[in-house]
Amino acid sequence: MNKIVSKEHFSENVIKLEVEAPLIARARKAGHFVMVKVGKTGERIPLTIAAADTVKGTITLVIQTVGGSSKKLCALNEGDYITDLVGPLGEATHIENFGTVVCAGGGVGVAPLLPIVEALHKAGNRVIVVLAARSKDLVILENQMKANADEVIVMTDDGTYGTKGLVTNGVESVINREKVDMCVTIGPAIMMKFVSLLTKKYEIPTVASLNTIMVDGTGMCGACRITVGGKTKFVCVDGPEFDAHQVDFDEMILRLGAYKEIEKKD
């Protein structure tokens, strides 16, 4: 049981929870995720850790209400408890001084991108963040990004904020004006697919952090398996970050829909 110490609405469908988890806060690194289960009959879902405070002994999770399980989690309030929380899982992000790094985030993928931006910046990289959202209300963590990046470019689908266009337009504008050594992308699978296609064209090494269906999150079930460079990999123990140019995103997108037809009512 882990207590929720604060709750904040980033937008109508995006919630930030700060949760008591001192051991996880101490052990986690950028890129790690946790498995969360709400209620005795709840489902286990993976969530990437957005931040941690070792002094307060808390971790921060940012959740978008998509399915029944995320709704249940978002319905919890300050002072409530998360029934089961385990982590940190997965391999941490590989951080070094690459030179100039573009970090492209969309949707709630922006949240797990934040600790990576912080770590890359600390390691001496020039970090340019491209934040993408459908419209102005859905842009999250812009100020926190600004505090840790050399530049933040905001893209919105409808042009209500920043520049009108897709995340790929933002990334390409940077590539066109300066040398980019590395790209990190986190967001919806379809977005990561197109970022990956773009950077492949320019031969820029790219890492994508994948969020697939998982049951245990520790390597036991294989529900999270994807194809990387023609080989089957488990996102939970081999990832969650992979060479985006090698990931079969089309297969991953199909697999994400495995339970769409039978998703239970909440």
Place this chain on the structure above:
Amino acid sequence: MTKEEQIAALRSEPWRETLRKSMKNKERTDIPRVHMNELDATYRSHNKEEVNTGLTAEQAQQEAKRCLDCPNPTCMEGCPVSINIPTFIKNIERGEFLEAARTLKETSALPAVCGRVCPQEKQCESRCIYTLKLKKEAVGIGNLERFAADFERESGNISVPEVAASNGIKIAVVGSGPAGLSFAGDMVKRGYDVTVFEALHEIGGVLKYGIPEFRLPNHIVDVEIEALRLMGVKFVLNCIIGKTISYEDMHTDGYKGIFAASGAGLPNFMDIPGENLIGVMSSNEYLTRVNLMDAANPETDTPVLQGKNVAVIGGGNTAMDSVRTARRLGAERAIIVYRRSEEEMPARLEEVKHAKEEGIEFLTLHNPIEYIGNERGRVVQMKLQKMELGEADASGRRRPIAIEGAIETLDIDEVIVSVGVSPNPLIPRAFQGLEVTRWGTIIVNEESMQSALPDVFAGGDIVRGGATVILAMGDGRKAAAAMNDYLQSK
């Protein structure tokens, strides 16, 4: 007193002498083996009620009479946890059922579990004098074990084994499956301060996520865990050693010994085309959804695919558990696909028998070579290579050979791959200095179960790669004895 002297002393107690003399051996061996009571196959194949319903007291006492109370009980040599088999059986014969249960608990942390899932025909019963000398059906040791454990639980008079005075030494157990629980029970009895760390949200490991309700109900496992708790074992859920807490942290926290029993965490796949289609999954995933997450229950949040034509690849106990689960979840055709013949199947005979009674089809000498999907990425067909048997291979079983050109196609909407597991890499990756085999299993001294790190012992599937509940429990006992020696000699 040596073990042999102890066995002899118990055997020469007056009640036991009298009981032995109350019947001639010939009368005992003339009694036919009492068979386990079972639910009707048609009825049980649509629900998750336990298939075996146990023996009645009369049946158990009748079966107990068959045991000759041998002076040299070879059955005990076949038991990895050295249960005093004649002592518990003779207690059943004389009607002292609680005393029988107490005897079981002296050496086994999980008698109600072992009585259900141990392959006794390969362990104790294979060494029974009826099997070895008389060429008759062995004494039903497993069925009797289950009877005694169930009797005690249902009576409400659950005995808690004696525990030595606390020595204050902290011991950590990684994983709460059969190896870990067995180790924890033995160490807490010796007075150690034992904490079991479990990665999942339930205690029991494979007993909970793997073995289905119809073979091992979860509430039975919970009662045995409760007994360990009463003895003083502490449990920490949702905690992954090597991730949440590092090896170094454990030293800081004062743990003097660690028993790694994290299991065989990684499912094997066959690396054939189409294996990542939707509807193809590991038996670990399928069974975890159904058993641990109760996914077939509409009241829970976890979904599970419930195919109409389900193929399960493999011939082991896990394959049988999966195919029988699929049947219970509504599969019209639930098919075992196995590349050898039925004779080579590693599954227990009882499981194969039960599966057949429940309408499971057996497609032996067939090996999947490709899965075919529809436009939405869902599996709809599988291609099967027909096989024939050649010469014996390293395992002593005849090797399956592909019959060239003999390829069939089968319509299916769900495939469960049950072709073994590999060790979980979390522990070997997190403990610097551990030595592992090329398969990723931890290398230990076979006598002591001690690893290359002196304070780390290991057992169960993380060492064996994929074995049984009782072998894992045997490892736990061995490791506990050796770790005790190691810590006391320091």
